[in-house]
Amino acid sequence: xxxxxxxxxxxxxxxxDLTTTKKPDTALRLKIIAKIGEQKPYNxxxxxxxxxxxxxxxxxxxxxxxxxxxxxxxxxxxxxTSGILWTCATCLKCKERCPQAVxxxxxxxxxxxxxxxKEVKVPESFLLSLSAILENGFIQxxxxxxxxxxxxxxxxxxxxxxxxxxxxxxxxAFFKVLEQSQEE
Amino acid sequence: MKxxxxxxxxxxxxxxxxxxxxxxxxxRLGVELVDLDNVSCCGTPVQSVNMPAAIYLAARNxxxxxxxxxxxxxxxxxxxxxxxxxxxHFLSYDEKLKEKVNTLLKEENLQYEGSIKIWHTLNLLHxxxxxxxxxxxxxxxxxxxxxxxxYGCHILRPSTLQTxxxxxxxxxxxxLIGWLGAKSMPYPEKLDCCxxxxxxxxxxxxxxxxxxxxxxxxxxxADALVVSCPSCQMMFDMRQKSVGATIGAKLSIPxxxxxxxxxxxxxxxxxxxxxxxxxxxxxxxxxxxxLISTAASP
Numbered sequence: 001x002x003x004x005x006x007x008x009x010x011x012x013x014x015x016x017d018l019t020t021t022k023k024p025d026t027a028l029r030l031k032i033i034a035k036i037g038e039q040k041p042y043n044x045x046x047x048x049x050x051x052x053x054x055x056x057x058x059x060x061x062x063x064x065x066x067x068x069x070x071x072x073x074x075x076x077x078x079x080x081t082s083g084i085l086w087t088c089a090t091c092l093k094c095k096e097r098c099p100q101a102v103x104x105x106x107x108x109x110x111x112x113x114x115x116x117x118k119e120v121k122v123p124e125s126f127l128l129s130l131s132a133i134l135e136n137g138f139i140q141x142x143x144x145x146x147x148x149x150x151x152x153x154x155x156x157x158x159x160x161x162x163x164x165x166x167x168x169x170x171x172x173a174f175f176k177v178l179e180q181s182q183e184e
Numbered sequence: 185m186k187x188x189x190x191x192x193x194x195x196x197x198x199x200x201x202x203x204x205x206x207x208x209x210x211x212r213l214g215v216e217l218v219d220l221d222n223v224s225c226c227g228t229p230v231q232s233v234n235m236p237a238a239i240y241l242a243a244r245n246x247x248x249x250x251x252x253x254x255x256x257x258x259x260x261x262x263x264x265x266x267x268x269x270x271x272x273h274f275l276s277y278d279e280k281l282k283e284k285v286n287t288l289l290k291e292e293n294l295q296y297e298g299s300i301k302i303w304h305t306l307n308l309l310h311x312x313x314x315x316x317x318x319x320x321x322x323x324x325x326x327x328x329x330x331x332x333x334x335y336g337c338h339i340l341r342p343s344t345l346q347t348x349x350x351x352x353x354x355x356x357x358x359x360l361i362g363w364l365g366a367k368s369m370p371y372p373e374k375l376d377c378c379x380x381x382x383x384x385x386x387x388x389x390x391x392x393x394x395x396x397x398x399x400x401x402x403x404x405x406a407d408a409l410v411v412s413c414p415s416c417q418m419m420f421d422m423r424q425k426s427v428g429a430t431i432g433a434k435l436s437i438p439x440x441x442x443x444x445x446x447x448x449x450x451x452x453x454x455x456x457x458x459x460x461x462x463x464x465x466x467x468x469x470x471x472x473x474x475l476i477s478t479a480a481s482p
Contacts, residue, residue, distance in 0.1 A: 035235070055377045059389040086385035089393065091377035092341035096351050103342070112232040122233075125384040129229040133241075137224040138193040145198060147460040148467075158200050158458065160207075166224045170244075173291040174224070174237070180288070181236045 015073055024074025028114070032071055035110035036103070043100040044068045050094035050104050060087035064094045064104035071107055080115045086123055117182075134174060137166035187308070188249045188257045188300070189217045192226050192264040192414075199414040201458030205443035206260055206305060208456050212321050213313045217258070220248050226264040227271065242271030243285045246302075247294040257300045258308055260443075262413035265304045266338035269345045272298060304339050305443060306412050307348045310356040318363050323451035324475055325365030331445075332369050332406035333357045334397070334420070336413035337377050357412065357442060364449040373400045380415035388430060394419040395431030398439075408438040408469045410445055417441060421464045438462070438469040448473060 015024055033041070048065050056062035062084060070079055079085065088108045095103040116122050129139050142163045144154050155163055187210075195202050210217055223245050227238035246268055249257045259265045275282045275298055286295055309318065335357055339348035349356045352375070358368035379393025398420060401409050411417050419427065421439040428435035440462055447457040448470070459466055 055379070055393060056382070056389070059392055060386060087382070087389070089377050089379050089390075090381045091337040093337075093375075093377075096341040096343060109231055109235060113235050116233045123385040126229075126232050129384075130233050130237075133225045133230065138197065139225060139229050140193065140197050142197045145200065145461060148463065149460070153200075153461070155196070155200065158204060158461075160196075160200060160203060161219065163196055164219075164221055164223075166222045169292050170222065170224055173288065174241070176291065177237050177240045177288055178234065181234055184236075 017075060017078070020078075022075075022078070025076050026074055028076035029071070029074040032076060032107070032110050032114060035113065036106050039101065039103040039106050041068050041072050041102055041107060044072070044098075044102045045100060047099065049097050049099065050102075053093045053097055055091055055093075056087045056089050062087040064088075064108075067111075068102055068104050068107060071111065076111070076114070079111055080118065080120045083121050085111050085115060086121075086126075130178075134171060134178075137170055141165075185214055185256075185312075186216045186218055186254055187303070188220055188252050188254045190220055190223055190226070190245055190249060190257060190259055190264060190268075192259070192261040193229070194263070194414040194418070195261055199417060201444060201461040202260060202414055202417065202441050204456065204458035205441055205447050206258075208452050209443055209447050209450060212450055212452075213309070213317055215308075215313065218252060218254060220245070220252070223248050226259075226261075226267040228263040228267045231267070238267065239271045239274060239281070240285055240288055242267045243275060243296045244289060244292075244294060246272065246298075246300060247289055247296040250297055250300045251294070255299075255301055256308075256312070257302050258305065259302055260305045260412075261415075262304070262336040262338040263415060265302065265348070266345075268302055269347075272302070273345050302346075304348045304412070306335070306339065306356050306360065309442075309446075310360055315359075315363055318360070318446070322364055322449045324449055324473065326445070326449050326473055327365045329366035329407050329469075329472060330369050330405065331361055331366050332371055332401045332404065332409045333361065333374065334378070334409055334411045334416055335375075336411065336416045338413070340375075357410065360442060361410065361445070364446065366445075369404060369406050371401065371404050371406075373397055378413075378416040378419040380419050383419075390419070391423070391427045391430035394423070395427040395433060395435070398424065398427060398435050398437055399431065399433050402435060402437045406437065407472055408440060408445075408466070410440060410442050412442050421462050424464050436465055436468075438466040439464040440466055440469070448475065451475075 227241035379390035382390035
């Protein structure tokens with residue numbers, strides 16, 4: 001059963017980032033905690049199991065345990081602007097292996113959502129897929145392709161049934177969903 | 185047995201080989217596929233941008249599937265499987281969220297109940313169709329083939345959801361391969377990620393993920409890599425040349441869907457399985473099966 005995040009946070013607020021002299025941002029921290037719902041970042045005891053199994057650690061120096069720690073200390077802005085959030089391959093190994101049910105990947109998704117909301121450092125293609133869905137209902141329309149012998153083919157030529165896009169009513173409804181989620 | 189099928193974005197817009205092979209093998213196993221009308225994206229591509237919108241999209245597709253009155257829904261794509269099972273999970277305990285989603289779905293006269301059971305191609309074949317039926321349909325046993333399997337991350341984890349197989353030691357695809365007469369090769373990199381989800385932000389890293397995995401599979405001497413996810417297939421098969429160039433290795437390993445392999449064993453024409461669309465050298469594999477002595481080189 002889901003466990004609600006604690007409302008009061010037992011971490012000293014006297015921390016200051018020495019390079020920027022910035023104080024942790026409590027409001028943003030609470031916002032992130034609210035977004036991740038059933039996960040429990042405060043249970044993390046920094047065993048680094050997530051980071052040791054992270055494929056993006058080898059390639060792009062993503063350290064999930066550090067993200068969890070920075071988030072619970074309230075250094076949210078720093079995380080959003082660093083660009084590190086977009087190095088996660090979402091393989092979900094951290095979520096699977098965490099002995100404390102912390103789920104760093106869920107935290108990363110929540111932080112990405114916040115980055116979009118605050119319009120900081122979001123790779124453009126992520127936003128483009130959203131507009132494509134608004135337009136077509138899917139991330140793309142059926143593409144032409146070629147066989148290994150370089151013969152041009154499409155769904156029809158391959159004998160596949162006609163591709164069905166959702167109707168206009170969907171677009172209106174989905175637009176409303178997006179508007180509503182922005183208001184919250 | 186009638187099963188509703190939701191193809192998602194990637195399969196019906198570019199990965200035609202998966203759709204063709206699933207459509208070709210299922211009727212032979214007594215599974216009648218029922219296509220859904222008016223469905224949209226599953227939500228996976230918007231998870232990073234707007235999680236509530238992703239849950240709405242997933243719930244919407246589930247609601248459409250429920251409308252058919254069928255009890256089983258097949259999701260051949262790993263991304264869709266995760267997105268829909270995650271939404272199902274959230275909506276199963278969060279009444280408030282369910283109410284909110286249903287209010288939004290009312291716009292289109294839809295309602296989410298949570299009644300339909302979801303399956304991926306692998307567990308549908310393994311647990312619903314089952315061994316006996318699959319063995320019965322094999323016309324050309326694939327004896328002597330040594331194959332590496334790649335499940336894809338999103339059907340295995342997290343175990344808080346109803347996953348397709350055991351997260352750390354999946355066996356179902358290995359069994360499925362065994363039932364066709366071939367041998368599944370154990371290898372340490374079996375659970376390594378293909379990196380497809382990094383394509384949008386770090387394409388070089390994504391290619392390196394795939395390249396290193398393909399290289400090891402090739403070095404271990406596998407006859408082919410068998411996958412079950414369209415995104416993984418795009419990385420390992422469609423982009424094999426670019427992936428090899430990124431890591432500086434000459435890659436030449438056949439990559440195909442399990443459904444295509446099953447079709448081969450059933451004796452279905454390779455063109456009906458979309459095997460002419462695979463970019464990797466699948467002809468090498470076909471020659472080894474001894475089924476197509478006439479197969480021309482690409």
